[in-house]
Amino acid sequence: MAEERTMMNKNAPTRRQWIAASALAAGGVALWPKRVSAAEPEGISHSAEAIHQEPTFAASPLRVYEVLMDSQQFDKVIQASGVMQSAVLEKMKKPTEISREVGGAFTLFGGYIFGRHLELVPNELIVQAWRVGNWDRGVFSIVRFELTAAPGGGTKLIFDHTGFPQGDAGHLAEGWEAHYWEPMRKVLA
Numbered sequence: 001m002a003e004e005r006t007m008m009n010k011n012a013p014t015r016r017q018w019i020a021a022s023a024l025a026a027g028g029v030a031l032w033p034k035r036v037s038a039a040e041p042e043g044i045s046h047s048a049e050a051i052h053q054e055p056t057f058a059a060s061p062l063r064v065y066e067v068l069m070d071s072q073q074f075d076k077v078i079q080a081s082g083v084m085q086s087a088v089l090e091k092m093k094k095p096t097e098i099s100r101e102v103g104g105a106f107t108l109f110g111g112y113i114f115g116r117h118l119e120l121v122p123n124e125l126i127v128q129a130w131r132v133g134n135w136d137r138g139v140f141s142i143v144r145f146e147l148t149a150a151p152g153g154g155t156k157l158i159f160d161h162t163g164f165p166q167g168d169a170g171h172l173a174e175g176w177e178a179h180y181w182e183p184m185r186k187v188l189a
Contacts, residue, residue, distance in 0.1 A: 049169040051161040055181040057154055059188040061147040064155045065123045067184055068145060071096045078109060080183035109179070115140060123147060135165060157181075 057064050067073045074096045098106040099117065107114045112133050119127040126145040141164040150156040164172060 047166075048162070049164070049166060051159070051169055051173045051176065053159045053173070053176060053181070054156060055159065055177075055184075056150050056156050057185060057188050059155060061149060061155045062123045063188060064147055064157060064184070065126070067187060068126055069098055069100055069120075071098045073187070074098060074108065076187045077180065077183045080186045081179045083109060083179055118142070130161075139165060 059067075067077060078095045095110045096106075096108055098104075098108075100120075102117050102120050104117050105114065106117065106128070113130065114133065115128050115130040117126065117128055119125060124147055126143075128143050129140040130143040131140045142160075142162050144158075144160045146158040148156050148158065159176065161172060161176070
């Protein structure tokens with residue numbers, strides 16, 4: 001029995017080892033928030049911002065899709081928004097260039113907005129890697145336009161925007177309304 005206690009004690013940490021391990025653990029806990037300040041323990045952030053809007057239009061999904069995907073038609077949206085009247089944007093040569101292919105590029109508002117089409121389902125879905133020109137290099141967000149026939153006619157556009165820089169949600173949400181949805185309603189009326 002005495003031998004068993006001696007064997008168990010040999011495998012147990014000494015008082016000095018216990019104090020050192022406790023000090024290291026406490027130090028690690030104290031440093032933890034500095035190393036992983038914006039994320040949960042597994043590196044997953046639960047604070048990402050997103051925009052969800054559901055504008056409606058008095059036009060068919062086909063017509064709404066065409067306005068979003070055709071350079072000349074989207075130019076009319078830009079003109080209706082009045083944004084190209086600013087001194088900076090007036091100097092830009094062409095307000096809109098839109099590829100109609102998956103992987104193709106688009107440039108809107110004279111190059112202030114640009115990106116690539118990730119998925120296109122004619123008259124139903126547009127998914128884009130989308131960015132504002134003044135964001136840091138390599139930063140793209142994802143925008144998703146899902147077009148559905150609205151009850152009683154017209155189109156309900158289910159819109160989601162994710163992955164943009166933190167703090168931009170308010171400005172972007174206002175921009176979607178002022179520079180896309182309202183002028184599109186005018187063009188599609």
